[in-house]
Amino acid sequence: MVISTRARPARKEGVVYTHITTRDYLNTLFFYRKIALMVFVWTVAVGVIIGLMQKPAYRAEARLLTLLAGYYNQSSVNDGPAAQPVEGQLVSIEAQILNSSELHRAVLKTMLGPDASRKQIDDALQSFEKHFRLQQDDLASTISLFYTDTNPKHAADMLNRILAEYFLERAAIFTSGRVSSLAARRDLVRTQLDKLNANMVAFQTKYGIVSIEDQIAHAVALQGLIRQRKLENNGVLAQDRSTLASLLVSAKDVPATILLYSDNGEAARTLDTMQLSQLQLEARRADLASRYMPGSPFVKQIDRQIKALRVSITQQKEKLIGVERYGHNAYYDTVQDRLSVVSSNIKGEIARQKELEDQIKTADAGLQSLIGAANELSQMQTDRNILTESLRSLSRQVELASIDRIQADSASSTNVRVIQAPFPPSQPINPLNMFIGASIAAGIVLPALTILILVSLRETFLSPEQVERVIGLPVLSAPVTPRTKIRKRWFRRAKPKTGAGGAPALPPSYPSRILYGRTITAIDTSSDALTKLVMMISFNDSEGLLEIVQGLASELERRSSRPILVLDMASLPDAPPLYGAPDQNGELAWPFGEGESRSDTAAPEEDTLKLLEFLPVAGHDILVARPREGTLTLTPHETVSLFDTLRARHDYVVVHAPPVSRSFIGVENARLADATILAVRAEKTRKPVVLGLKEQIQEAGGWIVGVVLTHRKSYIPAIIYRFL
The missing domain is CATH 1.10.287 (Helix Hairpins)
Structure with missing residues (x-):
């Protein structure tokens, strides 16, 4: 049989399964249920403890109403109707005063006394700002003040002190010194205006300016006339130069003496x-x-x-x-006379051109001087207009400020009203049930975040769907490990319990045969060869590949008329065989149910098969072949010959390859197999390891038909799982 010519289905590269089901979320949730429950309990416990340790806090409240007043208008333009403030502007002005650190310092100084040090005031200010809070409502033009303290009377007293100091300070801000400041600014602007008028008169006298626009127009006209004459002279000069050049060319061949x-x-x-x-x-x-x-x-x-x-x-x-x-030659004299006339004309035109250029420079300088003087004079006029407008505006502001001061001094009234006076509160703002509710909410959020972080850090598999999404290969078999303590040891081969003949013993309640229908279908459709050679590969010894090979061989036994051959390449020479030692009859014990009667198989006569030791399985039509002691590693040609010989004698050859972490034989020989199956252990085999193993097998030419997921557990309780 030529293995390299067998037909295989087209390989689908880059297949990625992205669909995530509700079962995936529930698997993840119940997998981390202990950690999530622990985080929830600790969060709720810490929240309850903090609530019990906290002292009751009381919050006093005061509310102010802000009305429109004339001294809010601080602009320099007062002509026409007064501008209306934008929404929330008045409230923001008063809120800035109430929330200023200087106001708070003034309140604390009245409490601590004049002998308080700077450090004491700063410490008291930090404590004060932690308990004080301001809230403004732009639509209602109201300001709400809050002060929190364990003593309700002290909280209300602090708000009263703040309001008393606030009304004193804002009166000084809006009225004190405003009239004198505005009057000083008005006088300064008037002085600047007078000085500017004097400078304008001196400037016009210096440059002889009577009407700057007419003078500039006359200078522009004169400059245009001179430029026109210069252009005309340039045209005549160019014409004469061309004439002279033509005459010189013609006179070059005119001799003075002729024959x-x-x-x-x-x-x-x-x-x-x-x-x-x-x-x-x-x-x-x-x-x-x-x-x-x-x-x-x-x-x-x-x-x-x-x-x-x-x-x-x-x-x-x-x-x-x-x-x-x-x-x-008489014509020679005529040409020389013409050359003399043209040369003299050119010299005169050049002299005229130079004179016109000097006149243009003089006209340009005069025009630029007039333009600069006009710009400077225009700037002076603009400055004079600005100063005049500022003087008018400041004069009106002085009038209004004087009126406001007279009104404030006579009426002693203000536009801010206290609509809710501070009163000692009776109910605390931090009851115990609030901490309990917050701890429960945090106990729900923190476990979710913990699970999310753990899922992002986890690199192992929990379900067949995760394997298919990550690896891009179908899961052919994923038996669920029983949850009892005895059943959990079924896949542990470190210290397995052995039955008769040293074979691993199964729990009494575990079924004697695992269904491998999908696995066998994938093997049968892997190629068009009459006999199938299956390469079973895992990365570590603890992946549970032994039980998978035994169960698969038991299922294949019913589908073949010839013995099923299991080629054991994973047993170590200095360790007990994986499939156990033969009994006194030379047969191996098999942990999976009852099989069919063994076929009569003649002893192998090929030299290649003499390198292997064939052991029958008790009660099954299965043979286990393992290399004899002292057998060296086969060459690639010997391996191909061995596999061809085994194909000719058996319908199904299951090769139990050594773990990739220990030997690379399975990956190297995967190209000789009809199908390659990977064994992945749930909760242990890392994703990068499986992806690297898959890439190595495909690069070696192997055909991976699927994955067997071992040690899989059912995390979702049955009462919930039945609804999925």
Whole structure:
């Protein structure tokens, strides 16, 4: 059998189960029920103890009503109708006075006397502010004062002292020194206004300002005229420069002396005569060449004559002399006159351009000076308007302040009324039932927060749903461990109770067969191979994988016509075997129910199988194979050969791999199995460990069909669970 070619279903990567049910919340709640109950009891107990230890506190109350008064308006503008205060403004003003530390210090000084030290006053002030509280109502324009103390009469007396000192201090704040201060400010503004008027007159005299707008307009017009003339001059200058450049280009090729007469007729006639003689000699040569051979003396002689004549013609051409007559060029004088005129025009235009630039600079400086003077004069006028308005406003404020002072002095009345005088309270504000209720509320909230923190820190699993959400693999089996003390030891293999043959003994009430229907279905559908090889892997020895393998083998026994083989690779050489020692008949005890009759199996003859020791199980058609003593670790090729041989002899081969914390054999050989099943222990196996193990198996090429959750408990009581 070639394992690498077997068909497998497509692997779904990244499957995450996010649905959280009510059962998950209840599992978490009842898992931490002891801690939550302990936190609740301690919280309620502490709250009751604090309530019993607290002394009864009494709170005195006083209430003030604030009415509108003229001296609230402190603005500098008094023209027109008085501005109405915004909602809560008057109450906030009075509340600031009542809540000020200076008012509280004044109250404490009257109580402690003039001999009190600064430290005593500061300590008393801290104690006072802890017991005093102010509350304002902006809609009703009322202020409520509260003072808390264990003595009700002392609480009411403190509020009376606060109110008495408050009315004295606020009268001094709103009326004392206001008229003289406003009058001093008015006189100061008047002095500043007079000084500013004098400065404006001196400034206008210095710069000769009569009408600043007309002067600026005249300067702008003059500047525009000069700029226009400058632009015109620039245009003419550019035109003359172009004309001069053109004339210079034209005059470059005009000579001062030109050729008047030239004659070379005699030289030409001599040259013509020699060329005619050359033609005659060439014609004679042609005649001789037609009658004689090319190397005859007649032909060679005529060739020498033709050659000598050609040399003479060439020499004669070099010696030819003609007759020439030169004279003065009149056009040259005309061009020079034109160049002189254009050059003089350019020099004049350049001088005019410089003069116009100087005039523009002078005009710009004058215009900028006028603009700066106008800005400064405008600022002076703005300042004078502001000072005039301030003087008018301060004069009116002085009048109103004088009226308010006269009214306050004559009527001795105020706009704040006491609508509820302080009275000693009769009922405490901290009864015992309040502490009990608060402790019960805190006892409900704190356990919830404690459970939330513990859940966020916990990295183990409680239910199959949590395993599927975190790992992304289906849970194939999750048997519930009985809650009795005897049943809780069923998964503990550190000191297991053994029955006949050294096999682990089950409690009498535990069922003899665990249902592994979903596990077997996942194994059967894992590949198209006729026989299945299942790799059972756990991280630690205490995951309960032994019982899972035994139960799974018992269920597979009924589905196969051949013996079920359990390959024990987890037993240590120097420790007792996991599946126990054989009895006198050479059979192993099996803790799960009664099986079928054992098939007759011939002794293995393959050399590979001789490395294993096969032990039958009493009363079951199951074989347990374990490596013989002294067997070395198999190579990958030997492992493949061994698995192929076991597949040929058995329908189901269940490999009990050693824990990953002790050996990596199971992960390495997971690729050779049709299905790999992980064993996870509830409340113990950590999530990062399982996720790392899953990633290692998948990287090695293994096919994980699911997870078996062991040592799972039922945390929800039956009376609640039946409604889920």
